[in-house]
Amino acid sequence: MSAFAQMRKLSFASLATLSLMATGTAMAQATPTEESISTASPAADPVTLDLVGINDFHGRIAADRDSAGAAVLAGAVDQLRAENQNTLFVSAGDNIGASTFASASQEDAPTIDALGAAGLDVSVVGNHEFDKGFEDLATRVTERFAAATGQSGEDFALGANVYQAGTKTPALKEYAIREAGGLSVGFIGTVTEDVPSLVSPSGISGLDFGSEVEAANRVAKQLSDGDEANGEADVIVLLTHNGSANTDCAAVAGEATSYGDLIREASGEIDAIFSGHTHSSYNCDIAGPDGERPVIQSHQYGTTLGKVSLDVDPATGEVLQSSSTRLPLASKSADGDWTANYEANPAVAKIVAEAEKEAEVVGSVKVGEISEDILRGGDVPGEDRGVESALGNTVADVHLWATSNDDFAGEPAQIAFMNPGGLRSDLLYGEDGTVTYQEAAEVQPFANTLITFNLTGAQIREALEQQWQPEGSERNKLHLGISEGLAYTYIEDAPAGEHIQKITFNGEPLDESATFRVAANAFLATGGDNFTAFAEGTDHADSGQVDLDATVNFFKAHDVVSPSPLGRAVLAGTDWATVVLDATEVKAGETVNVTVSDLEEGAQISASAFEGATKVADIPAADASGTTAFQLPVGSSVEPGDYQLVVSQVQHEDIAVDFAVVAQAQEPTPSPSDDPQPTPWPTEDDNSETESPAPTTDSDPSAEPTSDSEEDSSDDSKQQDSQDLADTGFSASWIGIAAGIVVLVGIVLLLIRRFGNKAGR
Numbered sequence: 001m002s003a004f005a006q007m008r009k010l011s012f013a014s015l016a017t018l019s020l021m022a023t024g025t026a027m028a029q030a031t032p033t034e035e036s037i038s039t040a041s042p043a044a045d046p047v048t049l050d051l052v053g054i055n056d057f058h059g060r061i062a063a064d065r066d067s068a069g070a071a072v073l074a075g076a077v078d079q080l081r082a083e084n085q086n087t088l089f090v091s092a093g094d095n096i097g098a099s100t101f102a103s104a105s106q107e108d109a110p111t112i113d114a115l116g117a118a119g120l121d122v123s124v125v126g127n128h129e130f131d132k133g134f135e136d137l138a139t140r141v142t143e144r145f146a147a148a149t150g151q152s153g154e155d156f157a158l159g160a161n162v163y164q165a166g167t168k169t170p171a172l173k174e175y176a177i178r179e180a181g182g183l184s185v186g187f188i189g190t191v192t193e194d195v196p197s198l199v200s201p202s203g204i205s206g207l208d209f210g211s212e213v214e215a216a217n218r219v220a221k222q223l224s225d226g227d228e229a230n231g232e233a234d235v236i237v238l239l240t241h242n243g244s245a246n247t248d249c250a251a252v253a254g255e256a257t258s259y260g261d262l263i264r265e266a267s268g269e270i271d272a273i274f275s276g277h278t279h280s281s282y283n284c285d286i287a288g289p290d291g292e293r294p295v296i297q298s299h300q301y302g303t304t305l306g307k308v309s310l311d312v313d314p315a316t317g318e319v320l321q322s323s324s325t326r327l328p329l330a331s332k333s334a335d336g337d338w339t340a341n342y343e344a345n346p347a348v349a350k351i352v353a354e355a356e357k358e359a360e361v362v363g364s365v366k367v368g369e370i371s372e373d374i375l376r377g378g379d380v381p382g383e384d385r386g387v388e389s390a391l392g393n394t395v396a397d398v399h400l401w402a403t404s405n406d407d408f409a410g411e412p413a414q415i416a417f418m419n420p421g422g423l424r425s426d427l428l429y430g431e432d433g434t435v436t437y438q439e440a441a442e443v444q445p446f447a448n449t450l451i452t453f454n455l456t457g458a459q460i461r462e463a464l465e466q467q468w469q470p471e472g473s474e475r476n477k478l479h480l481g482i483s484e485g486l487a488y489t490y491i492e493d494a495p496a497g498e499h500i501q502k503i504t505f506n507g508e509p510l511d512e513s514a515t516f517r518v519a520a521n522a523f524l525a526t527g528g529d530n531f532t533a534f535a536e537g538t539d540h541a542d543s544g545q546v547d548l549d550a551t552v553n554f555f556k557a558h559d560v561v562s563p564s565p566l567g568r569a570v571l572a573g574t575d576w577a578t579v580v581l582d583a584t585e586v587k588a589g590e591t592v593n594v595t596v597s598d599l600e601e602g603a604q605i606s607a608s609a610f611e612g613a614t615k616v617a618d619i620p621a622a623d624a625s626g627t628t629a630f631q632l633p634v635g636s637s638v639e640p641g642d643y644q645l646v647v648s649q650v651q652h653e654d655i656a657v658d659f660a661v662v663a664q665a666q667e668p669t670p671s672p673s674d675d676p677q678p679t680p681w682p683t684e685d686d687n688s689e690t691e692s693p694a695p696t697t698d699s700d701p702s703a704e705p706t707s708d709s710e711e712d713s714s715d716d717s718k719q720q721d722s723q724d725l726a727d728t729g730f731s732a733s734w735i736g737i738a739a740g741i742v743v744l745v746g747i748v749l750l751l752i753r754r755f756g757n758k759a760g761r
């Protein structure tokens with residue numbers, strides 16, 4: 001409360017006291033009594049002012065788990081107003097934009113109508129209120145709020161630091177005054193100075209976004225200078241569409257960002273601060289120029305209602321005491337079900353029901369199927385925009401396909417990018433993998449046009465570096481989804497400009513002097529999210545497609561869509577694990593035992609060898625010590641040589657370990673005599689004293705073997721004997737013929753002798 005306001009209140013109180021004293025004196029003189037009775041005017045009781053607020057509602061009009069929906073939100077406000085009629089309902093911006101299908105399919109008219117019926121009193125503008133450009137905000141949006149609330153529509157798009165380009169002339173209303181409990185409450189609105197990097201620049205080309213601190217202090221001074229002509233307020237509240245990504249109050253109070261400067265340096269005339277933009281949840285008392293004051297942010301999507309209570313001296317406007325809390329609008333039971341904590345407002349429930357009915361007609365149409373969930377980044381999907389996500393890569397692949405397929409008339413794109421903030425919902429498999437038009441729309445709800453343009457390889461490197469955001473940004477990193485074919489390694493904790501290491505395109509090092517045709521949505525293509533390298537590209541061309549249409553057509557062209565893999569961006573270095581083989585030389589047909597340590601507990605790895613021909617499946621997750629083990633089989637047909645075992649983990653650079661396959665030792669085999677000699681045949685001229693027995697032949701089965709060893713001889717020895725006989729140049733078959741002739745001659749001689757004897761008789 002300002003000194004001027006306090007003087008004004010004190011002046012009125014003093015005049016009233018003097019008047020009473022004068023009247024009392026006159027009455028005493030006119031009617032003297034035996035006893036003089038003096039009564040002092042009692043001090044007025046403090047007025048308890050309750051401020052309840054939301055931020056980043058984003059058209060979540062229907063109930064969905066912890067997001068209670070607009071009807072329950074309105075019911076909560078109803079109950080709090082019933083408890084204290086001096087209650088005002090406020091918003092810290094992003095009421096619309098990035099909305100769910102029921103609202104987005106009708107240009108967010110149902111959200112504006114629902115908030116109006118819920119009794120919203122005032123709102124600052126958020127960056128998403130500029131999604132369709134300033135002209136749309138200044139006409140359609142504010143006019144709809146006027147119709148829904150019965151108040152000036154400009155009071156729902158406050159922006160004291162939004163100026164006409166090149167001037168300090170306000171482009172939006174700077175503040176609004178509301179009355180409650182006999183108090184004038186002034187609400188100043190400011191929006192993050194980063195708006196030009198958060199929306200399509202073409203829609204805000206006529207605007208400048210200045211310092212929030214300067215604007216807030218300028219308007220706070222105006223509302224407390226004692227000049228009724230330029231507005232006066234007993235209590236001043238700042239609504240800022242800016243916030244901290246932290247939830248710890250000490251971190252919030254000390255952060256070195258534009259938001260940190262704002263909450264510490266905003267005028268002491270400001271009694272409380274409602275914030276938004278970062279979708280965080282915190283409730284803090286932060287020291288300002290004149291002491292601590294409540295600073296609150298109420299999460300997102302209507303999950304929570306922030307409440308600040310101020311006990312105000314109505315005579316002076318001084319805040320005597322303050323308190324703040326966050327009220328969850330739904331609770332989760334032990335079995336996982338969500339239940340509303342407040343009764344739904346019937347009028348708002350009807351608005352929501354009609355909006356859902358209207359959206360059902362178009363939204364229920366099936367557009368395709370997915371093989372499994374396709375999720376955003378973070379342990380809770382969508383929670384962390386600084387990590388690679390399957391959905392980000394999938395959408396980048398969709399955008400690349402849309403700007404390079406046979407039906408695309410423009411110059412085909414080679415690479416596509418997707419910003420993580422543009423992904424507002426996951427694609428869930430559900431019961432059968434069906435994806436409806438509504439579900440596809442909720443992933444990318446902004447209806448952004450796809451743009452193609454030229455970037456050099458060096459500019460692509462620069463764009464990848466810009467994932468690490470400028471100092472003072474609300475988020476330290478925004479991880480881009482990238483299309484198939486592009487890959488890179490990076491160092492997370494590196495100086496600015498040195499994060500990105502190796503970049504490849506289609507398996508080869510990226511040629512940084514070459515030019516590539518790139519696709520991205522209009523937001524990124526014009527430098528959104530501080531990706532200025534995209535805006536510096538050349539030959540920007542409108543593809544004639546919006547992101548939702550591209551997605552629907554992609555589903556039509558593919559029977560089933562699977563999530564694009566992680567691992568297109570991987571941490572540089574192989575020190576994330578230690579791989580030990582029990583042997584570095586192995587024979588074909590054997591097995592190598594492998595131990596992998598220094599992993600995180602529960603880490604899952606994969607392994608392959610022989611240029612991918614052998615893949616090891618079902619490797620156990622790392623145990624509590626960060627260790628796992630498996631066996632690598634070496635096939636019996638593997639040729640001797642040098643090979644590598646490749647151990648992989650998603651989003652990490654592969655570890656390659658060398659090993660060798662050696663030839664198996666051969667058992668010795670007997671070799672034939674160097675000078676084999678055949679066994680000699682007996683002849684008439686043989687002078688040897690002992691006659692050699694005749695060899696056994698097939699024609700002489702009755703012949704006896706000369707020794708036991710001859711009887712036990714193998715086929716090989718028989719073959720060897722055959723080979724030895726062949727060496728004499730005389731075939732065994734001729735022996736049989738000769739023997740036959742001898743026998744025949746003997747028979748003939750015997751017959752001649754017998755018949756000759758008969759003739760002699």
